[in-house]
Amino acid sequence: MAKKSVWSDNRFWQRTAAWITGFASVLLIWLTFDTSGQIVMGNDADLQNGVTKRVPGPTVINYKITYEMDAKRKHEVPVIGEKEMFFGKDDWNEEEAAALLHLGKLASQTKNCMNCHTLLGNGAYYAPDLTKAWLDPAWQETGPMQAMTGKSTKEEAMAEFLQNPSKYPTHARMMPNLGITADEAKGLVAFLKHMSSIDTNGFPRNFGKIQGAVNGK
Amino acid sequence: MGVMIEPFVDIVPSFFGTLAQGPLTLTIFLHTVIVLPMIWIYKQEKARLEQEGN
Amino acid sequence: MANSYLTSESKKLATWYFTFAAIIFGAQLLFGLVAAIQYVESSFLFEVLDFSVARMLHINALVVWMVFAMFGSVYWLLPDETGIETVGIGLGKLLFWIFAAAIVVVVLVYLFIQVGPANETSIWFIHEGREYIEAPRWADYGITVVALGFVANLYMTGMKGKQSGVVTVLMADMIAFAGLYLTGMFYTDNITIDQFWWWWVIHLWVEATWEVFVGSIAAYGLITMIGAHRKVVEMWLWIEVTMLFGSGILGIGHHYFWIGTPEYWWEIGALFSALEPLPLVAMFIHVLYDWGKMQGEQDAQGKEMSVITNKPAFTWFVLNAFGNFLGAGIWGFFHTLPQVNLYTHGTQFTSAHGHLAFFGAYATILVGMMYIGVQGKNGIKILNNTTSTIFATSMIVGGVLGMTVALTVAGYSDVIISRAQMGATWEGYFSAQTTTWLLQGMYWRLIMGAVTFIGFLFLVKDLLTIGKAANHVR
Numbered sequence: 001m002a003k004k005s006v007w008s009d010n011r012f013w014q015r016t017a018a019w020i021t022g023f024a025s026v027l028l029i030w031l032t033f034d035t036s037g038q039i040v041m042g043n044d045a046d047l048q049n050g051v052t053k054r055v056p057g058p059t060v061i062n063y064k065i066t067y068e069m070d071a072k073r074k075h076e077v078p079v080i081g082e083k084e085m086f087f088g089k090d091d092w093n094e095e096e097a098a099a100l101l102h103l104g105k106l107a108s109q110t111k112n113c114m115n116c117h118t119l120l121g122n123g124a125y126y127a128p129d130l131t132k133a134w135l136d137p138a139w140q141e142t143g144p145m146q147a148m149t150g151k152s153t154k155e156e157a158m159a160e161f162l163q164n165p166s167k168y169p170t171h172a173r174m175m176p177n178l179g180i181t182a183d184e185a186k187g188l189v190a191f192l193k194h195m196s197s198i199d200t201n202g203f204p205r206n207f208g209k210i211q212g213a214v215n216g217k
Numbered sequence: 218m219g220v221m222i223e224p225f226v227d228i229v230p231s232f233f234g235t236l237a238q239g240p241l242t243l244t245i246f247l248h249t250v251i252v253l254p255m256i257w258i259y260k261q262e263k264a265r266l267e268q269e270g271n
Numbered sequence: 272m273a274n275s276y277l278t279s280e281s282k283k284l285a286t287w288y289f290t291f292a293a294i295i296f297g298a299q300l301l302f303g304l305v306a307a308i309q310y311v312e313s314s315f316l317f318e319v320l321d322f323s324v325a326r327m328l329h330i331n332a333l334v335v336w337m338v339f340a341m342f343g344s345v346y347w348l349l350p351d352e353t354g355i356e357t358v359g360i361g362l363g364k365l366l367f368w369i370f371a372a373a374i375v376v377v378v379l380v381y382l383f384i385q386v387g388p389a390n391e392t393s394i395w396f397i398h399e400g401r402e403y404i405e406a407p408r409w410a411d412y413g414i415t416v417v418a419l420g421f422v423a424n425l426y427m428t429g430m431k432g433k434q435s436g437v438v439t440v441l442m443a444d445m446i447a448f449a450g451l452y453l454t455g456m457f458y459t460d461n462i463t464i465d466q467f468w469w470w471w472v473i474h475l476w477v478e479a480t481w482e483v484f485v486g487s488i489a490a491y492g493l494i495t496m497i498g499a500h501r502k503v504v505e506m507w508l509w510i511e512v513t514m515l516f517g518s519g520i521l522g523i524g525h526h527y528f529w530i531g532t533p534e535y536w537w538e539i540g541a542l543f544s545a546l547e548p549l550p551l552v553a554m555f556i557h558v559l560y561d562w563g564k565m566q567g568e569q570d571a572q573g574k575e576m577s578v579i580t581n582k583p584a585f586t587w588f589v590l591n592a593f594g595n596f597l598g599a600g601i602w603g604f605f606h607t608l609p610q611v612n613l614y615t616h617g618t619q620f621t622s623a624h625g626h627l628a629f630f631g632a633y634a635t636i637l638v639g640m641m642y643i644g645v646q647g648k649n650g651i652k653i654l655n656n657t658t659s660t661i662f663a664t665s666m667i668v669g670g671v672l673g674m675t676v677a678l679t680v681a682g683y684s685d686v687i688i689s690r691a692q693m694g695a696t697w698e699g700y701f702s703a704q705t706t707t708w709l710l711q712g713m714y715w716r717l718i719m720g721a722v723t724f725i726g727f728l729f730l731v732k733d734l735l736t737i738g739k740a741a742n743h744v745r
């Protein structure tokens with residue numbers, strides 16, 4: 001009788017399955033520890049000392065954020081610049097900023113943002129991606145959204161829109177009124193500003209850099 | 218260093234970041250350590266089958 | 272439940288699970304239609320049942336009906352595989368009612384409360400606002416208890432009875448499936464950490480543990496429906512587990528390209544997830560190979576009849592083998608490499624993949640299990656197709672394929688205009704939304720969604736009446 005091949009032996013494959021599953025799981029757990037260390041939120045001292053964190057601390061709302069080409073990594077990264085007013089002050093302390101971000105993050109979940117928008121590219125595709133919404137040209141001083149709300153700063157314009165979205169329709173598809181209060185709106189804008197400061201490895205590319213559209217007609 | 222080994226590109230140095238030296242070094246390393254022990258399992262099972270065959 | 276031929280309590284419980292799953296499947300399609308209409312006519316139910324609510328119900332119903340049908344499938348096959356009645360069947364029945372009642376409450380809250388103020392109470396009692404696992408925190412704990420009870424029954428039965436390879440794989444798989452849910456039950460202000468763990472639930476469910484579950488069910492189906500040899504089927508199953516977990520566990524890296532996680536995930540995610548289609552090819556070959564082999568053996572004996580003892584269910588199992596490969600494998604591979612995903616991430620392209628993958632990989636085989644349930648309940652030896660079976664199958668499959676193609680086409684303009692050309696801004700987004708490709712794509716998606724829904728009505732009719740048809744062998 002010909003020798004039985006190991007390749008058609010159940011026990012061989014059972015042991016292989018057990019080994020590969022087990023070891024891949026161990027590697028994933030190890031990688032998770034490695035990654036977790038890199039994605040914890042930074043703090044105010046990091047920001048003051050210019051320490052780059054993938055996810056900066058909440059007081060990043062005190063600074064101007066831009067999205068610039070990194071010479072070494074060859075894609076855009078968020079750059080934290082000089083101090084900038086945010087709802088009338090640029091000295092939000094760690095506690096205040098953390099509380100505001102907490103409120104905003106809670107609002108982003110309880111108002112179900114993710115089932116129309118994408119956050120960091122994840123969610124639904126019924127409304128624009130919010131990853132870098134804070135940096136969107138439409139909300140800058142010269143942008144149409146800020147002008148529409150009649151507010152003089154980006155954060156106030158965004159907060160106004162969030163509270164009365166159907167008052168400022170930009171397209172037939174509108175954002176519904178979600179009962180967002182003035183405080184929640186402020187928190188949400190802080191949350192958006194903070195999210196724009198997260199290092200997303202260059203996603204999305206060319207954000208707000210290219211003007212003019214192609215028309216698919 | 219030359220072209221084959223790149224300087225660190227990620228923003229925070231880490232064990233796995235260090236293994237990522239140029240294209241695919243990290244993932245090929247991980248694939249290898251996952252798959253190589255199959256040789257050992259293979260040999261054991263082959264020995265077992267031969268024993269049972271006698 | 273009158274006139275049931277079932278003597279096993281486990282199988283009776285399975286039919287409850289299948290019934291509830293089918294109802295929730297209907298709800299999934301209905302809310303999907305609402306969302307699809309809103310893409311075409313955005314004033315539809317505006318500020319009554321907004322897209323966010325319809326979509327949340329659409330995807331939550333999807334997850335829930337599948338979990339119900341999965342639990343049902345396990346309760347169905349346990350007596351056959353272990354040779355004994357399921358241990359703890361009373362607990363199983365109690366948990367069924369708790370689970371079903373909890374789901375009804377959650378759905379009613381989604382529908383009528385929709386959003387709450389930004390505080391922990393809303394997270395605990397309304398929803399958590401995290402795609403796919405929106406269920407409020409109280410329900411998280413309820414689901415955990417139900418899942419643990421289910422796993423306990425599986426373990427007690429598996430250890431007491433005969434422990435086949437299929438049962439061994441299910442035991443290992445289902446405890447991971449239940450355990451992973453725990454990693455999605457916390458709140459954090461750090462959205463990167465939030466999404467990191469969120470993918471532990473979503474990815475390790477649908478691209479690892481659920482796939483292995485499908486492998487086990489397919490193995491059971493091949494043994495029971497065409498009489499495939501257990502030793503061969505179980506060897507394939509172990510190979511599939513090897514390849515599914517070997518590629519799928521670290522394949523999670525393809526969700527860690529752009530959420531704030533380190534760059535090394537680019538290469539881990541790229542290469543491991545690129546291998547994810549391989550086991551799906553293997554499963555497809557396996558099903559067709561075994562079918563051909565068994566039919567060939569029978570033909571050689573000069574018997575001129577099919578080896579298949581349940582035609583509708585086997586059709587759905589074959590559709591699963593192909594749909595899993597096509598939807599999860601091909602459509603997934605399309606956008607898994609970082610250089611592609613940079614532009615496809617978070618577009619209608621993702622949606623196209625999502626529709627075909629969930630349908631091809633999971634809906635198909637679970638519908639197949641429902642037909643196996645109908646066969647057993649009616650004491651039928653060979654279950655044949657009815658006209659409704661043909662209509663249901665072709666309309667559902669055609670509808671979902673149509674939706675996938677429509678969304679893929681819509682995805683072209685989303686990817687090219689919104690991501691590549693205009694850098695994902697507000698203006699870029701709406702520029703893409705107003706192109707002919709996207710607008711027509713959304714019309715086609717709605718039409719094909721309606722086709723799918725009509726197919727679903729045929730399916731319900733068929734599941735309810737096929738047992739009484741005269742063309743079966745009893």
